[in-house]
Structure formats: C-alpha cells, structure tokens
Amino acid sequence: MKILIDNAEVECKEGDLLIEVMLKNALEIPHFCYQEDLGADGNCRMCMVEIKGQKRPQIACNTFVKENLEVSTISENIKEVKRSILELELLNHPVDCAICDQAGECKLQDYYMDFGLYDSHLSTPKTKKGKHIDLGSNVMLDQERCVLCTRCVRFTSNITKTNELGIIGRGDNSRVAVAPGHELNNPYAMNVVELCPVGALTSKDFRFKQRVWFLDSTKSICHGCSRGCNIYIDYNETKYSAEKVHRFRARRNNKINKSFLCDYGRLSYKELNENFNADVSHVKDLKELLKDEKKLALVSPSMSLQQLQAVKSFCKDNSVELFSLPYIDENFGDEWLKTNDMSANFNGVKELGINYDEDEFGVSLQEAHVVINFDHKYLKNRELKSKKVVHFTTSHVDSDYELIFVIADFAHDSGTIINCDGIRQDFYATKYESQNSRLVDILEELK
Amino acid sequence: MITKIVSKNFEIPDSHLIDVALANGRYSSLKSVFEKEPQELIDIIKQSGLRGKGGGGAATGNKWQIVSDWDGVKYVVVNADESEPGTFKDRRILSLDPHLLIEGIIATCYAVSSNISYIYVRGEYEEFSDVLQGAIDEAYEKNFLGVGAKYRVDITIHRGAGAYICGEKSALLESLEGNRGHPRLKPHSPEPEFYFNEPTLVNNVETIASVPFIIENGADAYRAYGTEKSPGTLLFGISGNVNKPGVYEAEFGISMLEFIEKVGGGVKKGKKLKAVIPGGASTPILPYEMLKDARLDYENLSALGSALGTGGMIVLGEDASMVKALKNLLRFYHHESCGQCTPCREGTSWSDKILDRFVAKKATTEDLEILKSVSNSMNGKTICVFAPAASGVIDGFLKHFEAEFLECIV
Numbered sequence: 001m002k003i004l005i006d007n008a009e010v011e012c013k014e015g016d017l018l019i020e021v022m023l024k025n026a027l028e029i030p031h032f033c034y035q036e037d038l039g040a041d042g043n044c045r046m047c048m049v050e051i052k053g054q055k056r057p058q059i060a061c062n063t064f065v066k067e068n069l070e071v072s073t074i075s076e077n078i079k080e081v082k083r084s085i086l087e088l089e090l091l092n093h094p095v096d097c098a099i100c101d102q103a104g105e106c107k108l109q110d111y112y113m114d115f116g117l118y119d120s121h122l123s124t125p126k127t128k129k130g131k132h133i134d135l136g137s138n139v140m141l142d143q144e145r146c147v148l149c150t151r152c153v154r155f156t157s158n159i160t161k162t163n164e165l166g167i168i169g170r171g172d173n174s175r176v177a178v179a180p181g182h183e184l185n186n187p188y189a190m191n192v193v194e195l196c197p198v199g200a201l202t203s204k205d206f207r208f209k210q211r212v213w214f215l216d217s218t219k220s221i222c223h224g225c226s227r228g229c230n231i232y233i234d235y236n237e238t239k240y241s242a243e244k245v246h247r248f249r250a251r252r253n254n255k256i257n258k259s260f261l262c263d264y265g266r267l268s269y270k271e272l273n274e275n276f277n278a279d280v281s282h283v284k285d286l287k288e289l290l291k292d293e294k295k296l297a298l299v300s301p302s303m304s305l306q307q308l309q310a311v312k313s314f315c316k317d318n319s320v321e322l323f324s325l326p327y328i329d330e331n332f333g334d335e336w337l338k339t340n341d342m343s344a345n346f347n348g349v350k351e352l353g354i355n356y357d358e359d360e361f362g363v364s365l366q367e368a369h370v371v372i373n374f375d376h377k378y379l380k381n382r383e384l385k386s387k388k389v390v391h392f393t394t395s396h397v398d399s400d401y402e403l404i405f406v407i408a409d410f411a412h413d414s415g416t417i418i419n420c421d422g423i424r425q426d427f428y429a430t431k432y433e434s435q436n437s438r439l440v441d442i443l444e445e446l447k
Numbered sequence: 448m449i450t451k452i453v454s455k456n457f458e459i460p461d462s463h464l465i466d467v468a469l470a471n472g473r474y475s476s477l478k479s480v481f482e483k484e485p486q487e488l489i490d491i492i493k494q495s496g497l498r499g500k501g502g503g504g505a506a507t508g509n510k511w512q513i514v515s516d517w518d519g520v521k522y523v524v525v526n527a528d529e530s531e532p533g534t535f536k537d538r539r540i541l542s543l544d545p546h547l548l549i550e551g552i553i554a555t556c557y558a559v560s561s562n563i564s565y566i567y568v569r570g571e572y573e574e575f576s577d578v579l580q581g582a583i584d585e586a587y588e589k590n591f592l593g594v595g596a597k598y599r600v601d602i603t604i605h606r607g608a609g610a611y612i613c614g615e616k617s618a619l620l621e622s623l624e625g626n627r628g629h630p631r632l633k634p635h636s637p638e639p640e641f642y643f644n645e646p647t648l649v650n651n652v653e654t655i656a657s658v659p660f661i662i663e664n665g666a667d668a669y670r671a672y673g674t675e676k677s678p679g680t681l682l683f684g685i686s687g688n689v690n691k692p693g694v695y696e697a698e699f700g701i702s703m704l705e706f707i708e709k710v711g712g713g714v715k716k717g718k719k720l721k722a723v724i725p726g727g728a729s730t731p732i733l734p735y736e737m738l739k740d741a742r743l744d745y746e747n748l749s750a751l752g753s754a755l756g757t758g759g760m761i762v763l764g765e766d767a768s769m770v771k772a773l774k775n776l777l778r779f780y781h782h783e784s785c786g787q788c789t790p791c792r793e794g795t796s797w798s799d800k801i802l803d804r805f806v807a808k809k810a811t812t813e814d815l816e817i818l819k820s821v822s823n824s825m826n827g828k829t830i831c832v833f834a835p836a837a838s839g840v841i842d843g844f845l846k847h848f849e850a851e852f853l854e855c856i857v
Contacts, residue, residue, distance in 0.1 A: 172796035174786030
C-alpha cells in the first residue's frame, strides 16, 4: 500500500505508525518523546502533521496509516504549528549551549535551525528549576534544559523496571526527579543520558571533556561480553595529543541491543586508552624460540575470527598446541544484555575448532617449554616458572616474559566476531594509524 | 423556575441517613431495576436522552452500551472530582443525598453488568467524602450493597490528591490505578475507558443520580422536562456578583437572564450585569449584550460561541475588571496544567505571566499579540481539552472585552 507524504508516494503497510514510516524513509519529522525502542508517549507534540480531511493537526506518533492517507509536513499552517510548539519548548530553556555538552547533537538546536529562527518574545521571567543535580550512576540532571519528554522516566519504568525516575510537580513546574533519599542506580542507568534528546541528562564521565563536533565515529562492537552490542566508538586525535577514545555510544540493532548498552560496556572504552610501555621484541627472536619442541599457545576468546584464523594457521605451521579459554564470571550476567561469558568471540573459537578444554590445557601447560600468549588475560598476570613466555598483547603485562609484541586493539583493527546467539558481526578500525602492528601482519611476517 | 428531581430531598433534614432516605423514597427504584433485563435499562436511558452532566454532555446511553458490549470485568467509576471553578453541584448530592447516588450506582452497575464501583472524590472534599462513606456503610448494613444484596455491588471511595486534571476521565483512571494523573491518548475508534485494561464506565455524580428517577418513572417522564435535544434537568450553580448564590435545579432550556434575576436574585447592589461565564470557568465568557435570548441548554449556548459546561454560572457585574477576571482564571490554568503536553505546560504559564503585565498596566502591544498567539498555540494541539479550554477562555475575553486590555498597554 502507498500513502502520500508531501505529495510523494511512500510504501507502507496498513496500520503502521506514521512516524515510523517517515523515519524508515528518512523523511524529516521532528520529535522528542517518540523513541524507536521506548515507543510514543504523545506529550511533546513536535511531530505534528497535517492530514487531509482532518480539521486539526495530528501527531505522527499516534497516527496509524491507512489507505488514501495524505500527509503534509510542509504546508504553511503546519510549519507555523511546529514553530509555535518549538517556541514553547524553548521558552524556559536557559539557552546555555556554549557550556552544554549536548551542543552539536541537541535536538532543540537542530529543530531551532530547521523550524525556529525566530527572535525571543519573552517579556516575563523564566521559570527556574534545579541545576547540576547528581542523580547517581554518573548521570547529572539539569532540570531547566529538560523538555519533559519522559524518555528517561519510561526507560526506568518500562525497560529496566527499576522505576527510579519520575516527574514531580505540575504544569511548568514539572520536572524529572528521583524520590528523596533515592538515586538512579541500575546497571543500565547511563542509557538515559543517550536517550535524552537535549542537554538535561549528561554523563559525569564525558561532560566537559570534548565538544562533540570534534569527534569522529566508527562503527564497532562492544567487546565487554559475548552479547556483541553494537556501538559507535567516538574518538579523536588533537594537535597536541595522540588519539583518544572518548566514549562508546549505542548503535541501534533491533536483534541485539536495541538502542541500549550496559554501563559496564559503555565505560569499557577506557581500556582502549590505557598507555603502557614495553620494548617490543624482534620477530627473529621468536623464530629462534619456535625451534623448541614443546610449545603451547593460548589465544584470547575475544579476538576476531580473522585473528583467530591467523593464530590457528601460525600454530599449525609451527607445531604449536593451541588453546583458548572463555572468560567466565558467574556474577556478571543478567536476564537482559549482560552475559556471564565475558569473551567477545567464544562462539568464533568454537567455530574454528580451537581446543578450549581447561583440563587438557592444564596438562599441556605443565609440559610446555615455550608458552605463546595471544592477549589472553589469564596469562598476563601469571608467573610461569622455568618457561619461556611470549606475549602478543594489547595491554600491560604484569609478569616476567621472554618476548613481547604489542598489537593493535579492536578499535584499531577491523574484524568479525560471533555473539552468544550466533550472530556474526563486523567491526571497523578507527581512522587514525595505530602505533602498534596488527596481529595478522606480525604473524604474516613470521611465515 | 425550579424543578426538583435530583434535588428533591436536599432540604429534608438528615437526608443523608438511611432511615430518612428510605422514608423519602430512596432505593424504591431498585424494584423496577431488577424486574428488567440490563439491556432494557440501557434502552430506557437511551430513550430518555440523558446527557452526561459533568460538562461534556455526551449521550449517557451510548456510553453504557459500549461498556456493556465490551468483554471483560467491568467497572463503574463515578467522577466526583468536581473542581471546575464556579461548579459546586456534585458536593450537594454527596453530602445531602448520598443514598440517591448509591441507588444510581446499583442501577448503573446492574445495567452494564458490573459488580465493582469506585467513587473518585475530589481531594478537598474530605467532609463530603466522610458523609458519603457513612451512607455507603449504612447501605452495606441494610444489604443494598455487598454479598447480601440482591445484585452484588461493592463501592469504594478513592480520594484524589487535589489535581483538577484528574476530573478528566482518562487522567482519573490513571490516578485511580496509582499513576500520575496524566490524560491518555484518545482512541481512534469508539471504545470504553479502561481501568487496569478492563472496560470501564466513567460517569459524573449527577448523571448517575439522575438514573433512579428515569428508571422508576420512565424515559418519557424525564423527557417531559427540558428541550428535545437537552432533556431533563440540571443542577445549575450560580455564583459571582449575585444576591443569592447557590445550586438550584432547573429544566434545560430556561432563559439565562430570568434565571439570574429570579433564582439568583439579580446582580448585587442593583448593579448592571456585565457578563456571564455560563458553565464553569472553562466555558468562554459571554457579554450581557449577547444574553438577551440565551437559554440554558447545550445547543443554545454552543450557538452563542460558548458552552453549557457544568451549568455553573459565574456572574460578573458592571464593576468587574475583565483583566483581573482573566488573570484569576489563568492563574488557575497555570496552577492546574498537568504538564504533560508542551503547549499546555508552557502556554498556561506564559499566558498567566503575561497577564501580570496587564494587571500592572505595564503591557505592550507585543504582549497582546503574544497572548493571542499563545492562545492559538494551545488550541487543538494537546492530548486533552484542558489547553483548548484555556485558549477558549483567553479568546472569549479578548473577543468581547479587548478594549479593557488595550487600556492596560503603556
């Protein structure tokens, strides 16, 4: 079935939500309260459209498409409606964009440029509300910047079902708040910062660190556990400092994480910024060691399929016994996104037929003379007496070793991983050249 | 001019006590109720043309039919969240003849096949609520309610927390469910209200209190009063600059000026009538010049550009300042907006603040323009009719009394 939106035919199904049809077709429709994974609430009134045959403008987030629907988003009347509602949204807003972290990715700013562009008419005092309120879990609230879209409230009531946030007060005195003596406290709390379309909720971890227009983004996959939540890595390199990752943001994937991330995963970007020093060894020294008979390798189950494959070939060519062990934490998982298996690609390990039997690994480890560790956490901080240990690592190693090769982490190396549900996903390297070589390249050199 | 149907027992001393109530005809309609099939009762109500008396004036019988036809556990919710300025009729029923309401609830529950009823009483009505609870307790003792009754109905009073918006039926149900009193999005096709997802009938106190008379005396007896489209009577409230403010029951369709003169005792101190807000604060004001042929029914006042609303007239004498009167009303809307929709949340506050400048006689021409544009922004762009009502109030004052506002411009 087809409907007409601004005189152009758009394909859709009877009963589809108009705003979803428009967003799917990349048609511009301003909105605050509607969010793909939280649904519509109908309170912001920004998504008003004109529908032929209807006297009053209607909200697209509560209009279901049917045969012969004709929608206008550009008539003079509807433009005026949008302008007037935006004016009301911004009426008591402090307009402190210059010091607001949301600036640059703020819907109020975007819509003002699209539909506003009026001078302020305000001749009466603005309504004052609470500023820099620490809600807990790294989330800061500025009630004056809030547009009361209730995305954050609906997230805690409908998604996490923890109900920490609510609206108190009436009319222009309405504001988001936690109950007295309580705080925002759940393992997914920081999602509210990302859900907030304006600068009302900001992250203590990110605020005042970067202007968002100085950031580059790369599509990636969180490596915090086996769920494989889709993320954007936001990073940059400035004139006086090396490349730095500033945050992870959720990248919507309807099959996996929707628009959400757990706080653990969201903050795991910090590992990518850890600086450590190591005098990188020479490949020829490793070749020397490979002449020994009893060799064992342990590969991290968070490595990409490409890396695992390269390691597997390397081990085969050099008669090295290869193992991988999953990272299991029985206390980490929950019924939603977090899984007890904290390795990003253990399903990849299985697919490539790499041995993950812990007992067999223990026996082989005792007998081995040379141990090659491919970035597995288990061996990084473990002293192996009377063995020659070689590390291929992305992070600091706290034990004695014979040789060390620093390799590019997942933000600097693209690849493919398979999540806990068997979904195969690609992630990409950031655009700046890494100081460290890619594992695959080093192994290639060894051939 | 006065016709007593619902208010028949109001002047009888202790009419809220069950023995007095029984001696004066209360619960007598139940005999005819239980003789009939539920659908027959719905048909009688439809024939009587009974319209909701909470302000909207929708056909009661149709509402009953929709709930009756819908599958599920049914609830009857009585809207006693009477908070419209100028409206104070339901409290009279709650305190002077609560057994009439209970009798009506039993009949209504039977008609729509419900066994559970909630009365949502305005938070400030504590004393009336206590009287009502006393009457409910007595009705349980006498087996009109509860397990011992011929048809089981249980009534629970729920007292609101003082929000005007909870008189909006869907906000009322949200509040009754324990949530914030926010109106719900309107359905796209006819359907009942829902309380915890079950079909629910929400009726005003006076609507339910009119049911026993209709059932006992038949639809025609009710239609004998009022007009063709607005049959029956209404408890009209009259307040403001009048000599005898109060609640008086009268037929629909009577002359407004006559009512003010004869029943309300005329404007205080023999002053001239300047304007009337005909049916609670949310109905647009009408100047005296337009009232000559005004009749108190839904159609006539609607044709005049206002509405009958709850029938609570606010009378303004010649000395009344229209600027101050509007300020008074806008302060109310500012205070009571639930804050859900942007146009209402910000518009009610902005218009109220702008009125301060008029009251202080420091307004500018631009302020008047803003007032008009804010009013326009509030009209027809929100979930419920609260903002459109505020918009109508502003428009009414500006339309008929703009000169007084222009005088406040420096």
